[in-house]
Amino acid sequence: MNRLIDTSTKISSLILKNPFILASGIMDEDAGSMIRIAKNGAAAIVTKSIGVKPREGYANPTIVEVDCGIINSMGLPNPGIDAYMEEIESIKKKTSVPIIGSIFGKDEKEFCLLAKKMETYGVDAIELNLSCPHAKGYGLEIGSNPKKVENIASKVKSSVNIPIFAKLSPNVTDIVEIAKSAKKGGADAITAINSVKAMKIDIEIGLPVLSNKIGGYSGKAIKPIGIRCVYEISKNVDIPVIGVGGILTAEDAIEYLMAGASAVQIGSAVYYRDVNIFDKLDNELKGWMKKYGYKKLSELIGLAHKKQRKVII
Numbered sequence: 001m002n003r004l005i006d007t008s009t010k011i012s013s014l015i016l017k018n019p020f021i022l023a024s025g026i027m028d029e030d031a032g033s034m035i036r037i038a039k040n041g042a043a044a045i046v047t048k049s050i051g052v053k054p055r056e057g058y059a060n061p062t063i064v065e066v067d068c069g070i071i072n073s074m075g076l077p078n079p080g081i082d083a084y085m086e087e088i089e090s091i092k093k094k095t096s097v098p099i100i101g102s103i104f105g106k107d108e109k110e111f112c113l114l115a116k117k118m119e120t121y122g123v124d125a126i127e128l129n130l131s132c133p134h135a136k137g138y139g140l141e142i143g144s145n146p147k148k149v150e151n152i153a154s155k156v157k158s159s160v161n162i163p164i165f166a167k168l169s170p171n172v173t174d175i176v177e178i179a180k181s182a183k184k185g186g187a188d189a190i191t192a193i194n195s196v197k198a199m200k201i202d203i204e205i206g207l208p209v210l211s212n213k214i215g216g217y218s219g220k221a222i223k224p225i226g227i228r229c230v231y232e233i234s235k236n237v238d239i240p241v242i243g244v245g246g247i248l249t250a251e252d253a254i255e256y257l258m259a260g261a262s263a264v265q266i267g268s269a270v271y272y273r274d275v276n277i278f279d280k281l282d283n284e285l286k287g288w289m290k291k292y293g294y295k296k297l298s299e300l301i302g303l304a305h306k307k308q309r310k311v312i313i
């Protein structure tokens with residue numbers, strides 16, 4: 001019966017069989033794990049954020065479990081763009097699932113170089129990481145400046161022929177202003193949100209747990225922040241929004257869709273639940289839609305903007 005329910009969706013030119021995409025940074029540094037995720041039902045995969053040169057990232061501890069989520073400060077470890085060619089080529093041979101190449105750079109020159117190489121390797125879209133909360137000189141330090149965001153989006157847009165998505169941080173005064181700048185520069189979609197700046201102190205030793213002290217909070221606790229960001233962006237900026245942050249169940253994803261997301265990404269839940277989460281989420285989503293009489297995903301997208309609360313006087 002669930003076969004009659006259509007959960008396919010579209011982000012720019014990417015056609016997705018369901019709305020569930022693997023978020024950047026989780027089981028996506030090598031082709032083997034990405035192929036495994038694709039086989040388990042993900043509609044698309046975002047790669048680990050890749051930079052110009054190999055980076056080791058920060059010393060351990062880089063990740064700590066806290067109430068309702070995790071805080072990580074990996075420091076963007078990655079093999080560098082040249083070594084990444086093999087991973088992309090190998091995954092493209094084994095799956096038809098769209099691959100979104102995530103990149104980070106210190107300026108528009110680095111972003112353009114990375115985007116062009118990713119395109120040559122065969123990715124289907126680019127995600128600009130403008131939002132990493134813990135890597136000095138990258139991410140949020142760039143993504144909190146509307147002018148820089150517009151400039152990077154515009155230069156990358158004119159360098160490649162595939163869609164570009166701008167991934168934004170909630171750690172700014174006005175995420176809508178940043179999203180508008182990304183759109184002005186030519187971004188085809190907005191991904192919101194990256195992890196939220198956070199910290200944990202070990203009270204036994206009186207020191208921050210993470211070697212970098214400050215990291216990014218992800219998982220269940222950040223969902224209401226992500227929902228608010230997606231709602232505000234989709235209300236004010238007329239390009240598709242990909243929701244991410246704290247999605248563990250189909251109900252969480254439905255909330256994002258109703259807030260205005262056209263698709264969602266799953267990160268920490270791949271740890272909390274398992275790598276089979278993608279198929280499970282799609283089945284749960286179809287079951288929920290059937291129960292409530294929805295036939296197509298498009299009926300859910302942006303519903304919270306369309307409905308009026310009944311006021312009884």
Ligand SMILES: Cc1cc2nc3c(=O)[nH]c(=O)nc-3n(C[C@H](O)[C@H](O)[C@H](O)COP(=O)(O)O)c2cc1C
Binds near residue numbers: 072074219244245
């Ligand atoms: C261990 C870890 C590594 C991450 N690495 C990246 C990364 O390289 N690039 C990026 O854009 N986001 C990265 N993120 C952020 C996630 O893609 C996602 O935006 C965030 O975790 C919120 O989603 P979640 O609550 O489903 O995990 C990382 C998150 C975690 C937990």
